[in-house]
Structures are given as structure tokens and as C-alpha cells.
Amino acid sequence: MRVVVAEDLFLLRNGLVRLLEAHGFEIAAAVDSAPDLLQALLQDEPDVAIIDVRLPPTFTDDGLRAALEARRAVPGLPVLVLSQYVEQLYARELLAGDAGAVGYLLKDRVFNDDQFVDAVRSVASGGTVMDSEVVAKLLGRRSREETLARLSAREREVLELMAEGRSNSAIAQRLFITEKAVSKHSTSIFAKLDLVPSDDDNRRVLAVLAYLNG
Amino acid sequence: MTKWLVFLLAAGLAAGCLASARLDGGGDEQAKTRRGRLRALGLGVALLVIAVCVIRFLRAQSRPVAHARGSSFALSATSSSSATLWLVLAILAAGVLVALRWRRALWIVSAALMAAAGYGFVRARDYGNAALYNTVFHAAQPMAVAIPRIVNTAGRAPSPAHRLALSVTLKHATVGFSLPVLSSVVPANNVMSYLVLPLTYAALLLGGWLAWRALDGRSAAVRLVVGKMAEAKKQGRHWGILLLPAAIVTAELLAPNIWFGPGAANIGWTVALVGGTLLLIRRWPVVAAWLATAGLAALGLAGLYLAGSWDSGRWPLPLTPDGSVFYGAVDVSSHAMIYPATVQAVALIALACWLVPRTMPATLRLLGTGSQAELATRVRRLAESRAAAADTAAADLRRLERDLHDGAQARLIALGMNLRAVERLIPTKPEAALALVAEARETSARALTELRELVRGVHPPVLADRGLADAVRALALDCPLRVETDIDLPGRPPAPVETACYFAVAEILTNAAKHSGAREAKVAVSHAEGMLRIAVTDFGVGGADPANGTGLAGVERRLATFDGILAVSSPVGGPSIVVLEVPCALSSPKISSC
Numbered sequence: 105m106r107v108v109v110a111e112d113l114f115l116l117r118n119g120l121v122r123l124l125e126a127h128g129f130e131i132a133a134a135v136d137s138a139p140d141l142l143q144a145l146l147q148d149e150p151d152v153a154i155i156d157v158r159l160p161p162t163f164t165d166d167g168l169r170a171a172l173e174a175r176r177a178v179p180g181l182p183v184l185v186l187s188q189y190v191e192q193l194y195a196r197e198l199l200a201g202d203a204g205a206v207g208y209l210l211k212d213r214v215f216n217d218d219q220f221v222d223a224v225r226s227v228a229s230g231g232t233v234m235d236s237e238v239v240a241k242l243l244g245r246r247s248r249e250e251t252l253a254r255l256s257a258r259e260r261e262v263l264e265l266m267a268e269g270r271s272n273s274a275i276a277q278r279l280f281i282t283e284k285a286v287s288k289h290s291t292s293i294f295a296k297l298d299l300v301p302s303d304d305d306n307r308r309v310l311a312v313l314a315y316l317n318g
Numbered sequence: 319m320t321k322w323l324v325f326l327l328a329a330g331l332a333a334g335c336l337a338s339a340r341l342d343g344g345g346d347e348q349a350k351t352r353r354g355r356l357r358a359l360g361l362g363v364a365l366l367v368i369a370v371c372v373i374r375f376l377r378a379q380s381r382p383v384a385h386a387r388g389s390s391f392a393l394s395a396t397s398s399s400s401a402t403l404w405l406v407l408a409i410l411a412a413g414v415l416v417a418l419r420w421r422r423a424l425w426i427v428s429a430a431l432m433a434a435a436g437y438g439f440v441r442a443r444d445y446g447n448a449a450l451y452n453t454v455f456h457a458a459q460p461m462a463v464a465i466p467r468i469v470n471t472a473g474r475a476p477s478p479a480h481r482l483a484l485s486v487t488l489k490h491a492t493v494g495f496s497l498p499v500l501s502s503v504v505p506a507n508n509v510m511s512y513l514v515l516p517l518t519y520a521a522l523l524l525g526g527w528l529a530w531r532a533l534d535g536r537s538a539a540v541r542l543v544v545g546k547m548a549e550a551k552k553q554g555r556h557w558g559i560l561l562l563p564a565a566i567v568t569a570e571l572l573a574p575n576i577w578f579g580p581g582a583a584n585i586g587w588t589v590a591l592v593g594g595t596l597l598l599i600r601r602w603p604v605v606a607a608w609l610a611t612a613g614l615a616a617l618g619l620a621g622l623y624l625a626g627s628w629d630s631g632r633w634p635l636p637l638t639p640d641g642s643v644f645y646g647a648v649d650v651s652s653h654a655m656i657y658p659a660t661v662q663a664v665a666l667i668a669l670a671c672w673l674v675p676r677t678m679p680a681t682l683r684l685l686g687t688g689s690q691a692e693l694a695t696r697v698r699r700l701a702e703s704r705a706a707a708a709d710t711a712a713a714d715l716r717r718l719e720r721d722l723h724d725g726a727q728a729r730l731i732a733l734g735m736n737l738r739a740v741e742r743l744i745p746t747k748p749e750a751a752l753a754l755v756a757e758a759r760e761t762s763a764r765a766l767t768e769l770r771e772l773v774r775g776v777h778p779p780v781l782a783d784r785g786l787a788d789a790v791r792a793l794a795l796d797c798p799l800r801v802e803t804d805i806d807l808p809g810r811p812p813a814p815v816e817t818a819c820y821f822a823v824a825e826i827l828t829n830a831a832k833h834s835g836a837r838e839a840k841v842a843v844s845h846a847e848g849m850l851r852i853a854v855t856d857f858g859v860g861g862a863d864p865a866n867g868t869g870l871a872g873v874e875r876r877l878a879t880f881d882g883i884l885a886v887s888s889p890v891g892g893p894s895i896v897v898l899e900v901p902c903a904l905s906s907p908k909i910s911s912c
Contacts, residue, residue: 158783165783189770191780192795193788212763245798 105228106132108153110141110167111186112160116211120154123214127221138166145174145181152228156211157187157194168194179203184227186211195238199313204306207233207269226269232309233269242267242316254296262289267312271305361423362412368430369408424528431525519647557677558599558606564613565595567646571620574638607677615670621645621663625656699878707879710872714776721772729765733758778820786816790823790841790852797827799836799856805843809904811850815880819852819900822873822884826854826896829869834858834894850900860892870896 107129111117121134133144137160145153159167171183184207185198198206207227213235214220223233243264246252255263265275276283290308294301297315302308569591599606624645627633637643642651648659736758743751773779781789787805794801810816823841830839836858843852864870864886874884882900
């Protein structure tokens, strides 16, 4: 699987490259600025790109803007955006267009390399991965509403993990319950939130995120 | 003639008594008291005087012979019974009017006074025919003394002083009623005739004042005018109204043959002058106040020159047909009149001097230069806001230091110690070392979280990345309330203003989420005429008071550094609206980001 890495800090870039190589990824390009990133994304056609939000030349949100521009040129181009902080505003912009194949994670998540690599693979295969902090804020914002209040505590936990983009098996593992129980909960959640149920994992995540964002 | 005088006095008293008797059992609350009865009596007398004046005027108009003699009391000069009939009718009408509609009677008196004043201006030009207007104006004179005392008693507790004042009022009313009768036997061009212009002005003022009293607190128009006056006074622009008398007196002085005379052209000129002046006062009150001050000073100086040059005949401006000069309330027609003219001139100059410090600050503001006092205020405000800004900055730094010391720094120390322990454990107890490594990773994650929160508190990354517009949108998304945003910013404000405004909105939204009980809020951001304006509205319970919480006061202090202001409107029951305005310019046009 070919990966483009964009990160301006040398130590972090090297760390990422080493981590990815250790897990069997092929590094198509490792760049340190937004213009280089855009070029790499459009020329190298990687299977997935891992991008820091803050990049030269302006050291603001150049990385994010390059990613969005590349996705406008190549719809559905898988990008996993990393940042020191997460903003719902940026999450919305990444999710806009309903194309999937996006991820938005705190840099801290790199510490748990297994989960991080899972997230990279999920995005590469068209999935959607949201940082738990984004999901927590979304849920916090809607927590006063009646529809969410109807969910049981366990259903809320499942909803949270679903919104982060985890598969049924990952959720089951995390909550120490069976996959069957997870699918039962998810059916119940969709019914309570008036959402159209879907077997496609990615459709499901997008539906939940769209609901929470709404 | 004495017979008629006695008759009239008796009739007037009878009318007043009739009125008070009627009012005693009547519906008007104010009229039930002794004061009310006395006032009714006074009003009745005033109405009677007006009626007599009107009758005399009409008769004089219809009988030029009597008019030419100008020295006989009209009623006594006729033997016809129709005059007596008219008089009786007038007495009855006055009595009935006062009894049933005393407020309307007040109106009639005030209107009569103002009409008399207008007539006085006209007649003053034709000085030779003084008899007629003498009648009118000398009738106004006693009323000038009596009516205010009568009306003034309204709404106050009765006291011995009051009773005294009322008895004086009665006497004045009695004497005043006889005065026009007496003055009509005095030939024109005597010393009384010098009082024409002063009486005209007095009648005008008194009529206006009475009309004001009659309206007092009852009419929406009065409340509107009072409100406007109070507003203008607060802003120091109300002195502009003095331009009107200044302009009238100046016009009188410059062209006595044109102004205030009969005829379409003269009326046209007068209307144009008054209308133009009123327009100026309304549209440019500051300029009007300045012009009024300058005009009064100039009029005063002109008066002094007039007094000095009268005897030598060097007065350069045109005279009236009688060879006199209208100088405000003084008609300078002989050497003796230069003394009152001088007094008036000095009074005008004194008034102008008194006005200078009251009108000049506004004028100087208009010209763009600040007065000393204004500069002092500004300096004090700047010193205060600078001290507050320095305090805030110092407090922020202290907080930052403490947070770093207790948070990330402490965790890094723990991390280092853990790693050292791991070093030692690896050869002997690798399992324990592994547990410690996991702990170290946990610690570093926590340190990162804390640093992230710290950075957000110092300068939110989204503000640095995208500017105020998107930062406010991000705030709206992070807020537990459902926040609608309406942002219209064509560029970016200066960075310090952006930061202050961001934290202000954050604080207000946090307050709204915590205390208002609202589910929805709205943030509007706009920039117009060099002013950044942010309005945050929540549809909660209201009752927010900036004096109570330290949060809003802190926001206010922070904004004051940039000459910004904060206004809170939060009636109990909501909605709460917090508006902040900061003067600033916007930099480069917004770069569109998706």
C-alpha cells in the first residue's frame, strides 16, 4: 500500500515513516510543505495520504487546504489528516461531499500504533475515521436533545464508537460484547434516531456523523 | 367710567365665584381644593380681560373716530346697549368655560397672549397708532404677573407662603384688570409706550410657557419634545435653540422695514427666516449653537455701539419709519432709551460669555480638535485601560507559568524518572519495565492534552489559521447550544482585536450555555464604518447583569484596551443580547477557503 506523508517536523516525519514501514506500507513520498504535498498527491496517486494540518509556507492550515484541494481534483482520494488539535469546523469541511475515505485524528493517536495503522487502512479502503474528541464534542452538543436522551447508556457507547468509524468487530472487542450484540444495538440506535439502516460500514458512519452534525 | 369699572370687577369676581362653585362639586380632582378654586377665579378674570380687549379692538376697528382719539375707554364711549350685551355675554362665556373646561381656558389665555405678541410685532412698526396695541399689551401685563402664580400652585402642598402668594395673585388680577382701562386713557407716545417691545416678548414667552403648562405630561407630542430636548442636552447640543431669538433680533436690527410687517412679502421673509433657522437648528445643532453664541456676542457689541453712536447720529443701519431702532426688547427712539439698550447689550455679552464653554466643546469636536478637558478625559481613560491591559497580561503570564509548572513540566519530570527506572529494570525485570513504559506513554499523552488546552487558552489555533470569522464559527460548533452564525467580514481585523473579540464571544457563549437555560443562540458579526460589531443573542431566561458576574466585566476591560464597548440588554424573561463594538480597520480581503 503506497502512502504519502506530509509533516514539516523532521523528527515526527521520520517517526511516521518508520512506523508505517514497520507495518508493511510503502512510502511513495515524504514531503514537508503544502505545495510539495499537492504535487505528490496529484502525481504519485497514493493509496492513502497522511497529512499534518499545519504546514509551510504560511504555517496555518495549509495542509488541510491542500488535502481538500486534492480531493476536489480527485474525488474520494483517501486522506488522513493529523493535527495537534481537532476542530469540528475542519471535521465538517472534510466530511462535506459525502465521499468517505477521510480521517481526522489527533497526533497523539500515533502512540497506539495498532489503532493508528487500522485507521490508515480503514481510510485507504474508503472508510471514515473521526477522532474520539470530535465525536465527544458532537455528542456533547446534541446531548440535551430528546432523541439522544432516548438512547441507553450502552447504545450511546456504541454510537460513539460507530461515529469514530470503527467496525462492528472493533466495537465488540472494545466493549467486551459479542458482534451480534453490537449489531442489535446499532439496529436499535438507527431506529431511535430515525436513520435508514445500512449494512455498509462506511454508509453507516456517514449517516451517524451527518445526524450528529445536523 | 368708574361705574363701568366697578361693574366689570364685580362681574369678573362673580364669574370666578360661579366657576369655583361649579367646580366645588364638579369632577375635576384638582379643582376641589381651595387652590383650584382660586386658580379658576384667576383664569376667569384673565378670560374676561381677553374678551374685553377683543371687544375694544373690534369696536376700534369699526369706529375710526374713537380709535383716532385713542383716549377713551371704548365701553364708556358708547351709550348703545349692544356693548353691555356683549359684555354680559363675555362674562357668562368666561364663567362657563372656566367652570367646565378650565384646561381649555388655559389654552385660550396662552393662545391669546401669543396672538397679542404677534400683533405687537406688527403694531410696533406703526408706532403712531399706539393706542390699539397699548390696549392689547397692557392687558397682557397683569396677566404676565398673575397667571404664573396661579398655575404654579398646581401640584404642591398648600402652605402659609402659598396662601400669601394666592392672595397677592388675586390682588394682581384685580389691579391688572383695571390697568388696561387706565392705560387706555394715557395718550400714545408716553412713557408706557416704551414698554411695547418688552411686553411683546413677555407676552410671547408667557403664552408659550402657559401652553407648555397646559400640555404638561398629557400629550405624546410634549413627551417627544421633552425626550428630544433631554437627549440634545445630554449631548450638549441644545443651546442651538438660542439661534432663533438671535436671528430674529438681528433681522429686526438689520432691516426693520421688512420684518414682521403686514403684506405677503414681509410675511414670506419672516417665514423664510424662522423656517430656515429652525432647519439649521435641527440639522446642524452644533453649528447652530456656535452661531447662536457668536450672534449673541455680536448683538451685544452692536448694542454698545448703538448706545455710543445714537446721540451723534452715526448709527449706520436703517431706522424704522418712526426714526427708532429695534434693538431686541428695547426700542431705541430717544436719548433716554440708550440706557436700557446698554443694559441689554451687556446682558447679551454676558450670556454669550457664559455660553462659550458650553457650546465650544461641541464645536471643537466638529472641527476635529479636542478641548483640554476632552483630552484630559481621554488621557485618563487610556491610562486606565493601559493599566488594565498590563494587569491582564501579567495575570495571563502568571497563569501560563503556573499551568506549565504544575502540568506539562511535572509530567515530563515524571516521564524522565520513569524512563530512568525502565533503564534499570530492563536487565532484571523486563515485565515490570514494560508496565512502566506503558505508564510513561500515558503520561506523555496527558502532557500533550494539557499543552493543547493551554495553547487553546493562549491563542486558539483556528483563530491563527483562519481568522475571526471561522474561529467564531468553530466556537459556535463547539458550544453546547445550537448556535446560528451570521458573519459578514470582508477582511481580517488586527490580530489583538481578533483575539479579544474571540475570547469575548467565547465568554458570552459559555455564560449563555451555563446560565440562560436557552437551547438556541445567535452570533452576528459585521463591520461597517470602521466599527467591528458583534451581537450575541440567546433566547433564554434573561436577567444577566454585567455588574454581577466577573466574566462580562473582564470582557469589557479587555475590549476597553481597544476603545471597544460592551452593552448588555437582558430583560427578565429574555432574550439576552450582548453587543460589542470595537473601532478597527479590516486588512486584506478574505481568502476563500473552501
